[in-house]
Amino acid sequence: MAKHFTDERWSDYVRGVLGAAGATAIEQHLERGCEECLQSFRFWRTVAETASNEARVAVPEGLERMARAAYIGWRQLSLLPQRATMARILFDSLSAPLPAGVRSEAASGRRILGRAGSWSFDLRLEPAAGKHLFLMGQVLRSGRGRGRSGLPVILMSTDAVIAETAANQFGEFQLQFDQANGLRIYIDVPGNRPIGMALPDFDNPPAAAKPRVD
Numbered sequence: 001m002a003k004h005f006t007d008e009r010w011s012d013y014v015r016g017v018l019g020a021a022g023a024t025a026i027e028q029h030l031e032r033g034c035e036e037c038l039q040s041f042r043f044w045r046t047v048a049e050t051a052s053n054e055a056r057v058a059v060p061e062g063l064e065r066m067a068r069a070a071y072i073g074w075r076q077l078s079l080l081p082q083r084a085t086m087a088r089i090l091f092d093s094l095s096a097p098l099p100a101g102v103r104s105e106a107a108s109g110r111r112i113l114g115r116a117g118s119w120s121f122d123l124r125l126e127p128a129a130g131k132h133l134f135l136m137g138q139v140l141r142s143g144r145g146r147g148r149s150g151l152p153v154i155l156m157s158t159d160a161v162i163a164e165t166a167a168n169q170f171g172e173f174q175l176q177f178d179q180a181n182g183l184r185i186y187i188d189v190p191g192n193r194p195i196g197m198a199l200p201d202f203d204n205p206p207a208a209a210k211p212r213v214d
């Protein structure tokens with residue numbers, strides 16, 4: 001698969017300082033119809049246009065910093081949901097008892113397990129005051145030992161980033177947020193497709209496991 005381009009390359013390209021060979025590589029890649037790079041290109045072109053308009057009146061470094069923050073926000077909001085492999089929920093303690101073999105000591109709150117390819121999610125949701133929730137999560141890749149620490153973890157609604165953190169070397173992370181429907185957690189895996197997991201809707205708990213009538 002063709003490589004995409006770094007932010008630095010895009011920034012140089014849209015400012016016309018990349019050089020002929022680099023520019024040709026980008027143009028040929030765009031002509032092959034890479035949607036992700038087309039979006040990057042449109043974004044960086046807008047940044048360049050805005051920067052050149054504003055340069056007369058504003059401090060360019062400050063604008064570049066703002067553009068960079070906007071770019072990160074845009075990347076999270078549009079690329080993560082588009083590209084992520086979504087986990088299947090395998091278990092939700094609200095609708096089923098813990099399966100055998102799943103450790104349940106200190107079990108309180110709601111526990112949700114999910115899997116996306118070789119990745120697994122283990123989430124515990126503890127209610128706090130009001131609609132506030134405390135989430136302790138762990139995301140692990142099977143067959144890998146200790147992962148790299150600092151994997152970005154992003155909690156999103158359909159149109160906004162709600163909270164962000166980074167997992168530690170054991171894949172553990174914590175988030176606090178107000179309960180809402182349609183929330184999703186994304187892990188932005190460097191150099192790979194992101195993975196995601198939809199949190200269950202809080203207004204509509206899954207149909208409780210029906211008490212068995214023997």
Ligand SMILES: [Zn+2]
Pocket residue numbers: 003004005029034035036037038
């Ligand atoms: Zn591309």
